[in-house]
Amino acid sequence: MAQGKKILLSGIQPSGRPHIGNYFGAMKQFVEMQRDHDCFFMIADYHALNTIQDAGALQKGIIDLAIDYLAVGLDPKKSVIFKQSDVSEHTELAWIFDAITTMPFLARAHAFKDAEAKNKEISVGLFNYPMLMAADILLYDTDIVPVGADQKQHVEITRDTAEKFNRIFGKTFNLPEAKILPTVAVVPGIDGRKMSKSYGNTVPLFAEDEEIEKLVMSIVTDSSGGIPKNVYEIHKLFRSEDDLASLYQSKEGKYKELKEKLTHDIKAFIRPLRERRKAIANDTDAVRNILKDGGTRAKEKASAKMEEVREKVGVKLY
Ligand code: ADP
Ligand code: TRP
Numbered sequence: 001m002a003q004g005k006k007i008l009l010s011g012i013q014p015s016g017r018p019h020i021g022n023y024f025g026a027m028k029q030f031v032e033m034q035r036d037h038d039c040f041f042m043i044a045d046y047h048a049l050n051t052i053q054d055a056g057a058l059q060k061g062i063i064d065l066a067i068d069y070l071a072v073g074l075d076p077k078k079s080v081i082f083k084q085s086d087v088s089e090h091t092e093l094a095w096i097f098d099a100i101t102t103m104p105f106l107a108r109a110h111a112f113k114d115a116e117a118k119n120k121e122i123s124v125g126l127f128n129y130p131m132l133m134a135a136d137i138l139l140y141d142t143d144i145v146p147v148g149a150d151q152k153q154h155v156e157i158t159r160d161t162a163e164k165f166n167r168i169f170g171k172t173f174n175l176p177e178a179k180i181l182p183t184v185a186v187v188p189g190i191d192g193r194k195m196s197k198s199y200g201n202t203v204p205l206f207a208e209d210e211e212i213e214k215l216v217m218s219i220v221t222d223s224s225g226g227i228p229k230n231v232y233e234i235h236k237l238f239r240s241e242d243d244l245a246s247l248y249q250s251k252e253g254k255y256k257e258l259k260e261k262l263t264h265d266i267k268a269f270i271r272p273l274r275e276r277r278k279a280i281a282n283d284t285d286a287v288r289n290i291l292k293d294g295g296t297r298a299k300e301k302a303s304a305k306m307e308e309v310r311e312k313v314g315v316k317l318y
Contacts, residue, residue, distance in 0.1 A: 011042035014061035019202035021187035021195035025148030086295030093135035149185035226252035
């Protein structure tokens with residue numbers, strides 16, 4: 001890897017089909033930033049274990065996400081593409097962070113508070129989620145973490161954890177910055193809430209044409225103004241606001257026609273991505289090899305950092 005480039009790390013959980021919110025909020029930036037950063041793109045499989053407790057499903061999710069990464073343009077020649085569980089230093093460092101972090105601090109995390117408010121059963125792993133994410137980021141001396149707005153707090157927790165460790169044991173970790181694109185910070189779903197796999201309101205990134213037609217037609221429109229907000233907000237991802245201004249003016253109140261136009265634009269955007277994905281999915285052995293190689297490269301960097309951490313905390317004797 002070249003000297004002097006900033007280090008970038010990001011990850012996605014292998015927990016279902018990625019959607020256009022994931023793409024415009026996170027993945028698109030990954031692809032663009034490969035050129036001038038040293039990049040690590042991770043499959044957060046141990047994070048996903050909190051919700052997916054079925055070996056076959058997790059295995060499939062991992063391979064699928066690796067294929068998705070490659071299909072959108074992540075390039076194993078430029079970047080390290082790996083899965084979290086291949087680098088055991090992530091869980092090891094998370095334990096050390098657990099030891100220096102208090103329960104009330106983690107109880108302030110939005111993800112935990114949301115789950116609690118919904119009376120969900122909360123595993124210790126879910127409560128601890130931000131510690132594992134802090135380890136993911138800090139092991140690589142990461143400068144930049146490109147994510148969607150919903151991950152902002154996790155990056156803040158990561159910074160706080162790095163500062164706390166540095167204060168107790170001496171300067172060890174770099175403080176990373178989140179990189180959030182303000183224009184697409186929150187892509188709305190077809191029901192107007194944040195697009196999310198867990199709400200079942202997504203337009204999958206590699207959707208088939210028919211699926212796109214159905215989903216767009218079911219976008220919830222409010223009838224208060226001439227411009228259907230949810231349709232417009234999604235359309236904005238595929239066309240410039242100048243283009244859209246004249247289109248939405250000339251079709252004011254004609255929701256069906258506007259949806260047809262949006263369907264057309266989404267299809268044109270997705271088709272080449274979907275075809276690329278199908279080609280990559282034909283050779284899953286090659287995909288496995290890319291992950292395996294990425295794991296080896298990530299491990300090299302993480303294990304050197306972990307040696308330093310073990311020494312700092314006092315467990316390293318030889
Ligand atoms: P989901 O909520 O669908 O499960 P993830 O939590 O797996 O999505 O998110 C993966 C990445 O995509 C994260 O960086 C997240 O911030 C981003 N992301 C997810 N949903 C959206 C959205 N609706 N708008 C913008 N970015 C998003
Ligand atoms: N928490 C992120 C999400 O749900 C996934 C993730 C895990 C991640 N580790 C990370 C993102 C490290 C950025 C950096 O989307």
